Amino acid sequence: MTKIAHRAISVLLIALLIVAGLTVYVMRWLDRGREWAGAFSTVNSMSTGSLTDRDGRLLASYDSAGVHYNSDYETRLACYHITGDFWNRSGTGALSTFWNTLQGYSWVTGTARGRTADLALTVDSELCKLAYESLGGRKGAVLLSNYKTGEILALVSTPAVDPADADAVPQEGAYINRCLSATFTPGSVFKLLTAAAAIESVPGMDTRSFLCEGKxxxxxVEIKCTGTHYEQNFEEALANSCNSxxxxxxxxxxxNSMAEHARAYGFLDTHSLDGIPTAAGRYPTEFVGDPELAWSGIGQSTDLVNPYQMLRFVSAIANNGFLVEPHLLETRVDGSGTQLMLASTAQRLASMMSYNVFSHYGRQNFPALNIAAKTGTAELGDGTTHAWFVGFLADESHPYAFVVLVERGGGGLVNAGPIANTILQAAVRDA
Ligand SMILES: [Zn+2]
Known part of the structure; x- marks a missing residue:
C-alpha cells in the first residue's frame, strides 16, 4: 500500500509540474510571443516593415540589418509618442499598437510571414517637429486634426525620448503620452462644456444676463473672478471667461445634467485611437452641493480632462455637432462617427468661440486665420497654472481642430495661443 501511495503522489507531483510549466509557457507566450516572432523574423525570415508619415517620410523601419528611425534627431523626439520604439517602452506608439500588422505576426502560427509591410500614418512629421520646437522644452501636449476626415495631423507630447538611443536616460515622465494617457485640470476650457450643457438644458440662455462683481x-463660499465684468450676456460671459x-x-x-453632458460628450470615458486606449476624464458624479458644483462648472473642483477628449469635443463643435472619430492610420479615412451634440448647439458654440477671438483674443495674434477658440488658465492649488488653448478654423479648405496644453505653463492665451498659431499657419501654408 505504501509503495502505491508513494507512486500516486509522485505521478501527481509530475502532473502538477507539467501543468505549472505549461501555464508559465502559455502566459509568457501571450505576453512575449510577438517579440519571439519579431526576433525570428528580423534575423531569419528577412521580413521588412516601415512606418511612415502622410508624406512618406520615415518614422521607423526594420529589416535584416536591424531597426531604423528618422535620421533627424528633433523629428524622432517630436514623433516619439506616435512612433514608439521597438522595445515597447512607451506603450502607446504605433510600433507597439500595429506591430502585428507590421510583422504579419499571428497568434496561431507565431512567426511572421516573411513579407514587406508598410504602414502610412495620417500625421505630418514636419508639423509635429514644429509643435515640438514651439513647446520649447516645456512639458505639454499639442494635437491637430482635420475635423472633416478625422485625420490626426500632429500629436506631440513633451518631454519625449529619442528611440534611436537605446541607452538614453529620459527626463522623468517622458514615456507618458500627455495627449492620450494623461489628464489635467481643464480650467476655463471646460466652460465650453458648461456652455453646451446650458444651451441644451436651460431655456432662453440668449436673453439671460449674468452679474459679476469680481466674485x-x-x-x-466665494468664487473669485479674474476681473469685474458687471452685467453681461451669455456670449460676453464666455468671451470674458467670467467665473461669476x-x-x-x-x-x-x-x-445631474452637467454630469450627463460630460458623459455624452465623452469626457468621462476612455476612447480608442485606432486601438490605442486613451485616459478617462473626471467630473463629480456624486452629490457635491452648489459651491462645488459652481467650481466644477468653471473647470476646477475635481475636474480632469484628457487632451484627446478635448480634441474630440472641439472637432464636433467645428463640424455641426458631428464627430468624425479621429484616427492615425491612413487606411481608416472613412468619415464614420457620431452626432456628439445637437447641430444647433454646435453652431451656437462655434459662433461664440469666433466672437472670443474677435472681441478678446485679438485677430492680429492669428493673422489670416478664421479661428474660433477658448483659452484656459487652470489653477492647480500651488500657485501654478496649466495654459490651454483649444479650438478650430472655421475654414472649409482648412478644417483643422486643435488642442494646445502647456503644463504649468502660465496663462492660456499668452503661452498656448502662439503655439496654436504657429502650427495652424504652417498647416494652412502646406495644405
Ligand atoms: Zn467675471
Missing amino acids: YVIAG AFAQIAVKVGQ
Whole structure:
C-alpha cells in the first residue's frame, strides 16, 4: 500500500509540474510571443516593415540589418509618442499598437510571414517637429486634426525620448503620452462644456444676463473672478471667461445634467485611437452641493480632462455637432462617427468661440486665420497654472481642430495661443 501511495503522489507531483510549466509557457507566450516572432523574423525570415508619415517620410523601419528611425534627431523626439520604439517602452506608439500588422505576426502560427509591410500614418512629421520646437522644452501636449476626415495631423507630447538611443536616460515622465494617457485640470476650457450643457438644458440662455462683481458668493463660499465684468450676456460671459457667470450657469444647469453632458460628450470615458486606449476624464458624479458644483462648472473642483477628449469635443463643435472619430492610420479615412451634440448647439458654440477671438483674443495674434477658440488658465492649488488653448478654423479648405496644453505653463492665451498659431499657419501654408 505504501509503495502505491508513494507512486500516486509522485505521478501527481509530475502532473502538477507539467501543468505549472505549461501555464508559465502559455502566459509568457501571450505576453512575449510577438517579440519571439519579431526576433525570428528580423534575423531569419528577412521580413521588412516601415512606418511612415502622410508624406512618406520615415518614422521607423526594420529589416535584416536591424531597426531604423528618422535620421533627424528633433523629428524622432517630436514623433516619439506616435512612433514608439521597438522595445515597447512607451506603450502607446504605433510600433507597439500595429506591430502585428507590421510583422504579419499571428497568434496561431507565431512567426511572421516573411513579407514587406508598410504602414502610412495620417500625421505630418514636419508639423509635429514644429509643435515640438514651439513647446520649447516645456512639458505639454499639442494635437491637430482635420475635423472633416478625422485625420490626426500632429500629436506631440513633451518631454519625449529619442528611440534611436537605446541607452538614453529620459527626463522623468517622458514615456507618458500627455495627449492620450494623461489628464489635467481643464480650467476655463471646460466652460465650453458648461456652455453646451446650458444651451441644451436651460431655456432662453440668449436673453439671460449674468452679474459679476469680481466674485460670486454661493452658500457662503466665494468664487473669485479674474476681473469685474458687471452685467453681461451669455456670449460676453464666455468671451470674458467670467467665473461669476459660469458658476451661476453651472448651478442653473444642475449637477445631474452637467454630469450627463460630460458623459455624452465623452469626457468621462476612455476612447480608442485606432486601438490605442486613451485616459478617462473626471467630473463629480456624486452629490457635491452648489459651491462645488459652481467650481466644477468653471473647470476646477475635481475636474480632469484628457487632451484627446478635448480634441474630440472641439472637432464636433467645428463640424455641426458631428464627430468624425479621429484616427492615425491612413487606411481608416472613412468619415464614420457620431452626432456628439445637437447641430444647433454646435453652431451656437462655434459662433461664440469666433466672437472670443474677435472681441478678446485679438485677430492680429492669428493673422489670416478664421479661428474660433477658448483659452484656459487652470489653477492647480500651488500657485501654478496649466495654459490651454483649444479650438478650430472655421475654414472649409482648412478644417483643422486643435488642442494646445502647456503644463504649468502660465496663462492660456499668452503661452498656448502662439503655439496654436504657429502650427495652424504652417498647416494652412502646406495644405
Ligand atoms: Zn467675471
